[in-house]
Amino acid sequence: MNRIDSLQNPRIKQWKKLQTKKERDKTGTFIVEGFHLVEEALKANVVQQIILSEQADLPANWSVDNTDVFVVTEAISKAISETETPQGVFAVCEKIESNVQLENGKFLLLDGIQDPGNLGTIIRTADAAGITAVILGEGCVDVYNSKVLRSTQGSVFHLPIIKGSLGEWMDKLQQLSIPIYGTALQHAVPYTEVKAPGRFALIVGNEGSGVRPELLEKCDQNLYIPIYGQAESLNVSVATGVLAYYLQSKVDN
Amino acid sequence: MNRIDSLQNPRIKQWKKLQTKKERDKTGTFIVEGFHLVEEALKANVVQQIILSEQADLPANWSVDNTDVFVVTEAISKAISETETPQGVFAVCEKIESNVQLENGKFLLLDGIQDPGNLGTIIRTADAAGITAVILGEGCVDVYNSKVLRSTQGSVFHLPIIKGSLGEWMDKLQQLSIPIYGTALQHAVPYTEVKAPGRFALIVGNEGSGVRPELLEKCDQNLYIPIYGQAESLNVSVATGVLAYYLQSKVDN
Numbered sequence: 001m002n003r004i005d006s007l008q009n010p011r012i013k014q015w016k017k018l019q020t021k022k023e024r025d026k027t028g029t030f031i032v033e034g035f036h037l038v039e040e041a042l043k044a045n046v047v048q049q050i051i052l053s054e055q056a057d058l059p060a061n062w063s064v065d066n067t068d069v070f071v072v073t074e075a076i077s078k079a080i081s082e083t084e085t086p087q088g089v090f091a092v093c094e095k096i097e098s099n100v101q102l103e104n105g106k107f108l109l110l111d112g113i114q115d116p117g118n119l120g121t122i123i124r125t126a127d128a129a130g131i132t133a134v135i136l137g138e139g140c141v142d143v144y145n146s147k148v149l150r151s152t153q154g155s156v157f158h159l160p161i162i163k164g165s166l167g168e169w170m171d172k173l174q175q176l177s178i179p180i181y182g183t184a185l186q187h188a189v190p191y192t193e194v195k196a197p198g199r200f201a202l203i204v205g206n207e208g209s210g211v212r213p214e215l216l217e218k219c220d221q222n223l224y225i226p227i228y229g230q231a232e233s234l235n236v237s238v239a240t241g242v243l244a245y246y247l248q249s250k251v252d253n
Numbered sequence: 254m255n256r257i258d259s260l261q262n263p264r265i266k267q268w269k270k271l272q273t274k275k276e277r278d279k280t281g282t283f284i285v286e287g288f289h290l291v292e293e294a295l296k297a298n299v300v301q302q303i304i305l306s307e308q309a310d311l312p313a314n315w316s317v318d319n320t321d322v323f324v325v326t327e328a329i330s331k332a333i334s335e336t337e338t339p340q341g342v343f344a345v346c347e348k349i350e351s352n353v354q355l356e357n358g359k360f361l362l363l364d365g366i367q368d369p370g371n372l373g374t375i376i377r378t379a380d381a382a383g384i385t386a387v388i389l390g391e392g393c394v395d396v397y398n399s400k401v402l403r404s405t406q407g408s409v410f411h412l413p414i415i416k417g418s419l420g421e422w423m424d425k426l427q428q429l430s431i432p433i434y435g436t437a438l439q440h441a442v443p444y445t446e447v448k449a450p451g452r453f454a455l456i457v458g459n460e461g462s463g464v465r466p467e468l469l470e471k472c473d474q475n476l477y478i479p480i481y482g483q484a485e486s487l488n489v490s491v492a493t494g495v496l497a498y499y500l501q502s503k504v505d506n
Contacts, residue, residue: 117370121488130481158483192502228383228501230411235374238494241487245495248481249445 004072007079011070015051015080015092021142028095030144033081035059038091040154042067046093053077053088082146095144098133098160102176104199105132106251108244109166109180111215112139112206113236119143120151121237122204127155129244134159137166139206166203170218173201181247182211182219183239191223191243196250204240254322260329268304268333268345274395281348283397286334288312291344293407295320299346306330306341335399348397351386351413355429357452358385359504361497362419362433364468365392365459366489372396373404374490375457380408382497387412390419392459419456423471426454434500435464435472436492444476444496449503457493 004011017023018031029048032041041047042062049068052058056077058069072080077088108131113119119141126134136143143149143161170180180201181194203219205211216222225234225242234242257264270276271284282301285294294300295315302321305311308330311322325333330341361384366372372394379387389396396402396414423433433454434447456472458464469475478487478495487495 121491124484125487125491127482128478128480128484128487153485155482155484225381225498227381229380229408231377231381231408232406234378234381234494235490237488238374238378238491241491241495242498245478245499 002068002070004070004076007076012072012076012079015090018092019082019146021145024095024142024144029092030095030149031080031090031092031146032149033083033090033146034087034150035089037149037154038089040157041091041093044157046096046157047091048094049092051077051080051090051092053086056088083150098162100133100160100162102172102178105178106130106199106248107133107135107169107173107178107201108240109135109137109169109201109203110140110205111137111166111203111211112209113204114139114141115207116141116145116147117151118207118235118237120148120153120156122240123148123152123159123161124155125237125241125244127158129241129248131159131244134161135166135169136161136163137169166215167218170201170215174218174220179220180218181243182216182222183224183243184211184216184222185224187216188222188224190226191246194221194223194247194250197247198251200247200251202240202243202247204236204243207236254324257323257325257329260332264323265325265329265332268343271345272335272399274398277348277395277397282345283348283402284333284343284345284399285402286336286343286399287340287403288342290402290407291342293410294344294346297410299349299410300344301347302345304330304333304343304345306339309341336403351415353386353413353415355425355431358431359383359452359501360386360388360422360426360431360454361493362388362390362422362454362456363393363458364390364419364456364464365462366457367392367394368460369394369398369400370404371460371488371490373401373406373409375493376401376405376412376414377408378490378494378497380411382494382501384412384497387414388419388422389414389416390422419468420471423454423468427471427473432473433471434496435469435475436477436496437464437469437475438477440469441475441477443479444499447474447476447500447503450500451504453500453504455493455496455500457489457496460489
């Protein structure tokens with residue numbers, strides 16, 4: 001264990017810098033906060049350093065023998081934290097690019113999801129619904145943003161999250177004859193008309209403008225969720241849940 | 254139109270007080286903010302006063318002949334606002350208790366939903382999914398909280414939102430032979446086992462602890478959403494969307 005008492009220690013500046021996308025991109029690392037997320041990061045074998053407030057305890061069941069642990073003052077813990085009620089535990093993690101088997105996969109493609117809470121909840125939902133990998137397309141908020149990570153509740157460590165060009169991904173998936181379902185209000189059918197897709201790719205889009213028209217044109221079929229009341233639309237995380245669970249239930253049957 | 258230039262005007266203090274539940278309960282009024290929500294409030298005929306920044310314009314299609322309109326300085330608008338980028342338009346609205354036809358209804362009962370964003374998104378989802386009324390049980394955050402109102406995207410004005418005792422509501426619904434579905438991990442069946450309920454009540458519960466056991470015991474059947482991946486659970490708004498849309502699709506077929 002190492003101990004840091006001074007707020008001027010250069011490591012602290014470095015950790016705080018990881019709150020910016022620029023620094024995360026430069027270093028290939030990111031920081032997670034709170035017992036649950038750090039534990040999930042440890043299970044995923046991506047932790048480089050653990051930072052622990054002197055007022056917090058390392059859970060006995062964590063194996064951190066091969067990890068640098070830094071004990072810091074409560075003031076330092078608060079300085080690093082991006083939450084209102086810090087739990088006093090952080091992990092610096094390595095970004096890992098996963099490989100994905102494309103055959104027989106179930107893919108969720110995200111086009112311009114901008115709200116961090118939505119992106120995190122969508123990743124959590126994709127994990128629950130048995131999605132093979134999430135493809136983060138153009139215009140999505142950075143997945144390593146602290147609010148996104150928190151909203152994933154650890155699911156960010158459970159399935160591959162891959163940045164890429166959605167157009168190129170669609171080409172690859174279509175070469176494998178994986179049906180791609182867009183989400184749209186026009187030129188679309190109710191989602192319940194899809195029968196037993198076996199494997200699939202689903203695209204959901206930006207909170208305001210939806211999936212870009214040029215992507216919708218490339219889809220095998222576009223789906224909509226009927227609105228029975230007076231709401232204009234559904235929240236994109238909720239819509240993703242309804243569609244992903246529906247498609248998954250058809251795969252199973 | 255009336256004009257207010259001074260931040261010391263007592264009306265401003267009164268409007269700001271409506272940010273507290275205590276004042277909303279005392280006066281039976283609440284405040285909404287932004288063009289979309291104010292327009293929905295006007296359509297619902299619940300607006301008592303409109304407050305407009307001198308830098309904003311009333312849309313030409315709003316009929317406000319019978320409504321008090323106060324034009325205020327931009328500084329006052331910012332003082333009243335609870336958002337980071339105020340649109341400069343607000344409405345003081347009257348709370349209305351709606352009557353609901355219980356027969357043939359589809360009800361969503363909420364037990365201890367505490368996150369304002371979740372409650373708002375659930376109300377929006379209930380509206381979209383054709384729910385007849387939402388029953389706000391014990392321990393839910395105040396529906397007239399500004400963050401809840403914002404997250405409803407106007408759906409708060411589209412269907413009855415009724416505060417009540419969930420135990421008493423369950424008794425009433427069961428007297429009418431409306432099946433009540435709880436959500437639970439134990440003593441529960443996959444939600445896809447429900448066939449054609451016709452009408453129904455669905456209970457979802459607190460973000461951490463779920464639906465209270467004493468309520469689950471009273472349910473006709475408890476449902477769970479299968480987790481195909483490694484997530485521990487779904488966000489409660491997403492779960493509500495999956496279940497409400499599933500039940501609604503069975504009613505339709």
